[in-house]
Amino acid sequence: MKREEHQPTRALAEFTATLDPRSLPDDVRRKLGFLLLDFLRVTSFGARLPWSDWARNYVATVGRAGSSHALFSTEALNPQHATFLNVSFGSSYDADDTHVGAMLHPGVAAWSAALATAEHVGASGSEMLAAVVAGYETIIRIGLAMQPGHFRRGFQSTGTCDVFGTAAAAQPNFAPTIFTQAQGILDGGIPIIITELGDQCSDGTPNSPETTNMVTWADAHNVSVLGWTWDTWYSPGAACSDVLIKDAAGTPTDGYGKVFHDWMVNHP
Secondary structure, three states: HHHHOOOOHHHHHHHHHOOOHHHHHHHHHHHHHHHHHHHHHHHHHOOHHHHHHHHHHHHHHHHOOEEEEEEOOOOOHHHHHHHHHHHHHHHOOOOOOOOOOOEOOOOOHHHHHHHHHHHHEEEOOOHHHHHHHHHHHHHHHHHHHHHHHHHHOOOOOOHHHHHHHHHHOOOOOOOHHHHHHHHHHHOOOOOOOEEOOOEEEOOOOOHHHHHHHHHHHHHHHHEEEEOOOOOOOOOOOOOOOOOOOOOOOOOOOHHHHHHHHHHHHOOO
């Protein structure tokens, strides 16, 4: 593989975004049960420590009511502050699960973000577990790619790598639920516009299933779509993503650009 064709960030993002809960092996599901118990164990200790009260006071000042629960509390918050509190509890007692090679603690971020987001969007238990796996995989793989040099430069990788895991755990596998919510918005007479759609557009890219699926759904539900981007950032022979045109004349890029062009031609 040529260096310019190696796109680990996109590969990891596609993995987290397309992970099917039904694909999780039984042994992984069992391991997740143990990891959840470990997460609850360490957060139950951390929630009683003095500095966790500082986190509660902070959220009491800036947080908003929502549908995501802080652990060991009846209070429901917006998902970002529920995540913040639960991560604070888990990180307050330094006995949470550890990946030695990545030199970090992945569980507090993955579980906190997935639980809060799942409550917020009404996701199923299986969808939430897949989101946890996406979070763990993202955190650990980034950590393994950076260590040991990252640590030797003075960085605490739980802080620098886990943030990507919270993003991964908060976004995948909830698509069916999100589409259901979108339908509820449309049924209420409120228009929806999908913005900044994008996909692979390197020379020779044959098609764009992501774009095809999205615009097909949009057409079926009377939803508008805006593609990203219209600038001519294309360079012949180089890796290309999320660019619609090759030149100022509007020549579509391969893959994403061609699929989006053909879709627009059918929407005069």
